[in-house]
Amino acid sequence: MSKSVSKSVKPIKIVVIGSGGVGKSALTLQFSKSKFFLDYDPTIEDSFSKSCYIDNEMARLDILDTAGQEEFTSMREQYMRLGQAFLVVFSVTDRKGFEEVDSLIQLIYRVKDREAFPIMVAGNKIDLQNDRCIDQSLAQELVQRHQEFNPYCAYIETSAKTRLNVDLVFHDLVRLLRLYNAKGGSKQAKKSKCSLL
């Protein structure tokens, strides 16, 4: 019975992006399979789907787990075009991955040609408190800068290892998307074109 329900729901395409080795696959696998995999295998591209109730409403999530290495960027723009909501992951133990976050969000706006879009920023690996080099306030600040013009952007701290906030990050993303769609997000004004023209 639940199957027929989930069939009738249109899947939501979620794309997980972020620098290499920050735990994109670990988060995705922890969410979809409730497991923490210890192997250290880089991803080229993987997809998972999971159905769940979020705020008493059925949601079918198609999650696309992507490669973190920049030379796969030609692929990156393609799957970005298909994504309806984005999870941008960085590791709180990796400064370089964090520096990448802003440019990735900019890339989403550019590919989507929108100024606002549902985006969750996840600071992963917070179980490794001793190695932490990105403060919560630093990440909050970054997201707040985006929130000024993109109300569908939020920050959350996660640990794929201890499963902290793993469900929450995906559920919140779906909530953001619902909010975005309810406000007629897809029909919202496109990014303003070059003012010189």
Place this chain on the structure above:
Amino acid sequence: PEVVRRCKRTEMSNSERIWKDGHLQQRRSSAKSSRWQRRYIQLLADCLRVYEDESMKRMRHQIALNTVNIVEHSDVVFELARRHDASNTVSLIFTAEDVKQAAGWLKELYWLRYRAEGGGVFGRSLADVMRAQADTGGVTDVPRIVSECVSFLSTETCLGTEGLLRKSGQKKAVSALRLAYQRGESPDLTAASAHETATLLRIYLSELPEPVVPYFAYANFLTAGQKISLGDPDTELANLQGLIQILPVENRNLLKLLSCFFHMVEQQSDRNLMDATAIATLFSSSLLSDDNDRLLVNAEMALDPQPRGLAVSTITALIENYERLFGDIEFEQVIRRSVTPPPPPSPSPATLHLPQHQQHSASCVPTLTAGSSASAEIQKALSSITRLYREKAEESYALTRELVSLKSRLAACAHCQRHLLEVASEKADTAPPASAMAVAAQAAAEAATAEPTESSCPACTFHRSETACMRTVIAELSDRLRGLQSENEALYKMLLAFNGGTGCGGNGAAAGNVSGSDTSR
């Protein structure tokens, strides 16, 4: 007018090769107030010419490349800035329509400007780079950028870095390194971290116009990889070894160096967490892939997981069996000829596996020499077959490429699509874009059936006649390709039989067969 212009251009190219031409927005950088102008630009081997328009009646500027430096202001804006010691020339700023167009121009500009100094290597073919390197008296086995990166990365501290080759370096630092190499400089890699250098190496390899294993050998490598993972690794490794032997020398050298380096990384996987499969996954598309994977520009062509998995397992086999496949220590020495002084001889795993190499190569060489002395004829025949095979394989690969590009051009001529869309949107003036697309698609379908309609666009009429030509060419090419492929298959089997033969110390009967059939050719 289109045709006339084309003729003019080909006449020109006979006297001086045009490396690239096209339109860019341009202005002079000295006069800040000067306006952007759309200009027609031609890039020749040693100079850049800016024309008023494509008719090439008025040349606005001609800049000798060796009097300027290339400065990138953003993704799409770059400047040819006059060098301080050069008078008599101007600095010009250019803006491209998008990142891709800018990258295309920059690639050629860097190469033509800095190749004499050993720069401009990104996106250049291995053969080009090696030729330039030989001319400038550099290292002659692998591209300088690779040998320098690898020698830094194979230092003890780098090898122990967690996520080596996987994690990304800081973007700014990586672009600075890239710029230095584009200009032919030798940046101090020790000042950067391991991740930056690794990222640079990954990017360089991924931008090679052809993977390290050339397209023509792709299918055979994949088959070999599949067989290794399925079982009987011994004979299959011999096959793979044979395949490596028939690669062009610059590709073989690079593959060897990389396999060796990856092998060293893998040896320390308890510290850096990178096992052979992980490394293979990261590099499989740069080392072993076909067109569809690399030039993934057309949206619908997603990565086919199956061949990708096979490519990964083939590369894994290359890394894990490095000693058996390449077995010599010469390259280790190349790598160890490092930027920093070599690590003290401590009993660490990296230095421990050196003796194994020596042992192995020592046991390997005698069998090889014994085989060759047993019959010089075998060697001769083998090399002639190898040559023949490589020629055929390259030819058939070139044909396949031509076919694919012809077919895709047939499917979508960008200009006509756009034109038809415009016509359609004019027709369905107020209609929503979706239906305009539908009308355009219909119109395109009509055009594809080559019905001469009253369309006034000269390009479309031109395109339609071109399409008819293309169809016949495609049919001819397909026939030739089929012929070549069967020939090739026979040759490949012969080669494998041969490799099996020499592997067992020179099987006389098999060798006789092969050389016999070789002369019959």
